[in-house]
Amino acid sequence: MDAAAGVPTAADAHIATCVRCRADLAAITGTREVLAQVRPVEAPALDLRIHQAPAWGWLRMAAVAAGFLLLVVALAGVEVSTTPEGTTVRIGLIKPPISNVPSAALPETRVDTVYVTQPDMVPMDEVKRMQDQQLRAFAGIVNDYAATVEGRRAVDYELIQYEIEQLRLRTDDRLYQTNLVMYQLLNNLTYVPQTSDKP
Amino acid sequence: MTDPELIYATRGGDERAFGRLVERWRGPVYNLALRLLADTDAAADVTQRTFIKVHQKLADLKAVEGFTVWVLQIARNQCLDELKRVKRHRLRAVPLEDRHDLAGTDSADQAVGQALLSDRIQAALQRIPAEQREVVVMKELQQLSFPEIAAVLTIPVNTAKSRCFYGLKALHAVLMSDPAYATIRHEYLS
Numbered sequence: 249m250d251a252a253a254g255v256p257t258a259a260d261a262h263i264a265t266c267v268r269c270r271a272d273l274a275a276i277t278g279t280r281e282v283l284a285q286v287r288p289v290e291a292p293a294l295d296l297r298i299h300q301a302p303a304w305g306w307l308r309m310a311a312v313a314a315g316f317l318l319l320v321v322a323l324a325g326v327e328v329s330t331t332p333e334g335t336t337v338r339i340g341l342i343k344p345p346i347s348n349v350p351s352a353a354l355p356e357t358r359v360d361t362v363y364v365t366q367p368d369m370v371p372m373d374e375v376k377r378m379q380d381q382q383l384r385a386f387a388g389i390v391n392d393y394a395a396t397v398e399g400r401r402a403v404d405y406e407l408i409q410y411e412i413e414q415l416r417l418r419t420d421d422r423l424y425q426t427n428l429v430m431y432q433l434l435n436n437l438t439y440v441p442q443t444s445d446k447p
Numbered sequence: 448m449t450d451p452e453l454i455y456a457t458r459g460g461d462e463r464a465f466g467r468l469v470e471r472w473r474g475p476v477y478n479l480a481l482r483l484l485a486d487t488d489a490a491a492d493v494t495q496r497t498f499i500k501v502h503q504k505l506a507d508l509k510a511v512e513g514f515t516v517w518v519l520q521i522a523r524n525q526c527l528d529e530l531k532r533v534k535r536h537r538l539r540a541v542p543l544e545d546r547h548d549l550a551g552t553d554s555a556d557q558a559v560g561q562a563l564l565s566d567r568i569q570a571a572l573q574r575i576p577a578e579q580r581e582v583v584v585m586k587e588l589q590q591l592s593f594p595e596i597a598a599v600l601t602i603p604v605n606t607a608k609s610r611c612f613y614g615l616k617a618l619h620a621v622l623m624s625d626p627a628y629a630t631i632r633h634e635y636l637s
Contacts, residue, residue: 272616275620276616279618280587280615282622283568283588285561285565286568286588288474288475288588289481290474291473291476291477292494
């Protein structure tokens with residue numbers, strides 16, 4: 249029904265003749281009337297304080313992540329070795345990554361490493377001898393370094409002495425010149441008695 | 448003050464303006480959530496999360512005139528998240544003691560009848576398809592227009608009308624098959 253004009257529309261004409269559409273319309277109208285009886289529910293009070301995660305939460309997460317990483321590294325059996333060819337990081341669970349040594353010479357796994365190295369272990373006295381040799385080499389390096397430093401200090405001392413002497417000479421010279429000028433000035437001065445000087 | 452004025456005031460740092468905005472919209476948001484989730488606690492949580500989201504994103508809202516659609520979109524998305532989270536398949540009726548929709552009734556009988564009727568409608572709403580339910584709730588309980596519903600759901604207006612028609616028809620069928628509904632209508636509201 250066109251309410252404004254008060255005349256039946258084409259839809260009204262169809263509904264008047266179609267039983268099915270008339271039933272649908274009645275169902276929808278009835279349901280809408282029922283829904284209209286439902287009143288809105290009063291909303292509860294809200295707590296809108298926005299909670300922010302404390303800063304130490306990130307630290308805790310970082311600590312857990314670092315711990316996990318250490319665990320993984322420990323389980324993986326990471327092995328770092330330095331050779332003249334460079335530094336090699338070897339992980340027990342995988343093959344050695346990069347090496348200049350022919351692959352046949354490298355063990356496939358960590359277990360192989362143990363198997364290969366055990367029979368060739370160095371005796372203890374040989375180890376001590378090598379350690380002493382290393383200590384002596386280290387001491388030699390330290391002594392050489394100390395001698396170099398001492399030599400540099402001696403050179404620096406001589407340079408400083410020289411600079412001081414030069415400075416003193418320049419100062420004496422200026423002092424001498426100043427004295428000379430003063431002396432000449434005094435010689436050229438003529439004394440003019442003042443009235444206040446009279447007894 | 449209008450919604451856009453309150454939004455501009457909030458953006459300028461006036462928290463009281465935001466409080467007024469919340470006071471104005473918490474009812475519609477809560478009722479939408481309650482009808483879609485059929486759970487008072489979940490509806491309260493969704494309402495709270497909705498306004499926290501609104502507060503966080505208010506600076507990004509370009510068309511402040513579209514605040515109604517925007518806030519209901521956020522509320523609906525929060526409801527969908529809640530439904531996914533809980534995987535709620537079974538109906539959970541709103542407890543009678545928690546009901547606040549009895550105001551304005553003439554007599555105790557009528558109040559009880561209306562509360563029971565609301566429960567049956569709530570139960571029936573949960574038994575129709577979700578996409579029809581949200582359109583019926585927005586149209587018949589939230590009094591939104593079809594263009595607004597279409598904007599909230601990002602669907603064509605005709606699709607919204609179609610879902611509303613089939614939703615009302617399905618709701619009628621569910622109510623007619625509910626013996627408790629017929630009894631309540633007969634005993635309390637006739």
